[in-house]
Amino acid sequence: MPYTIKNNPSPAPNLQALLEETMHQCDHLARRDHDPVGRVWEYTDAEDREIVALFASGLAYGQVRVLREAISEALAPLGDRPAHTLRQLSPEELGALWPAFTYRMTRGEDLADLACAIARTLQREGSLRALYLAGAAGRREVATPTDHLEAASHFVRALRARRMRPELARGFRYLLPDPADGSTCKRLHLFFRWMSRGPDGIDLGLWPELRPGALVMPLDTHTSRLCRYLGLLTRKTLDARAALEVSQALARFDAKDPLKYDFALCHLGIGRRCIHRRSEEHCPGCPIEAACTL
Ligand code: SF4
Incomplete structure (x- = not known):
């Protein structure tokens, strides 16, 4: 299903609070069993x-x-x-x-x-x-x-x-x-995130x-779409510069630990919360819905 970005968005003013909520709602240890890091x-x-x-x-x-x-x-x-x-x-x-x-x-x-x-x-x-x-x-x-x-x-x-x-x-x-x-070197940057952040x-x-402030976002198709919905990514090509753009956008929230939301964001898709189109089944209750421009 194709997706569109409305009005070349910039991040919503409350995005940081929503990302914090997303992180807190994510049951990290339970999700670890559905992640390669497990x-x-x-x-x-x-x-x-x-x-x-x-x-x-x-x-x-x-x-x-x-x-x-x-x-x-x-x-x-x-x-x-x-x-x-x-x-x-x-x-x-x-x-x-x-x-x-x-x-x-x-x-x-x-x-x-x-x-x-x-x-x-x-x-x-x-x-x-x-x-x-x-x-x-x-x-x-x-x-x-x-x-x-x-x-x-x-x-x-x-x-x-x-x-x-x-x-x-x-x-x-x-x-x-x-x-x-x-x-983007998503998997390599995932390895470095595992090595650098934590232990958590x-x-x-x-x-x-x-x-952790030096890390680059492990950006893949799924997380890049979410980042576009949130106004964290405007670059159209999914490449190293896109990964840096997202990393820099997240560093505005926490320069010392810009990737702290990555696991929870990634698992919005792995847990089938986001199916990359508006859905009465999936969107209500999504922790970033108020900032999602899809
Ligand atoms: S509001 Fe819906 S489309 Fe937007 S990120 Fe959440 S689940 Fe995905």
Whole structure:
């Protein structure tokens, strides 16, 4: 169903209060079981969570129930201690872990590339966090989106260079997109949100050096539509600049934590509250209805 934006809206004056209400109405812990991040919380060790988060965010596309199954299938060969497993196995052994895995754009070979890249990072820098910080040009903290995007691109390019296969396969590039390419990189920015914010039961707060104020909105088709309805996004193309526009619009409400509404907004769609057209069934009681211009 096509949608229209009325009168090129600017955000409603009460939008911040409505977003706060949306966040408070969202049962975060219950919704975690319907979100890829739920898989990450099944692990307790920080270095395992980093690794699981990179796998889970990379596969966080498609229908939630199906993608959560794909994440479980991808993680199963790594056992209860993925970091330990990755340190123990040779590249050849890693390459044989997912002989039959397939999930839409992603094949077992792409997972093996990712596993090999992480294993080599564990050997060289010791952790994914250390690799990220190595790209932060000596900063003790990353506090702006510009600095974060630079470090994020370094992080991705380093991981890509440590893959197993000689060629940079399309499926592996999709699993690990480079922000410098200009796309929204929704799943990669989701990973960074998980690492930076919290811990709050959703985001894990494992990388305190990456300040939440530097994060970029993990913008996808669904959240971009909601942001348009709310006057947070005017750019027509869904790309990196659109993600930055939304991030900057949200930073006007809270510059230190602009993404704090992201989970609740995202779950307005995952929970089938918003079906992207006005509906007598879905709109009444929607926490952002008073600001929705659809
Ligand atoms: S008011 Fe209706 S169309 Fe607007 S965001 Fe809420 S559910 Fe979606």
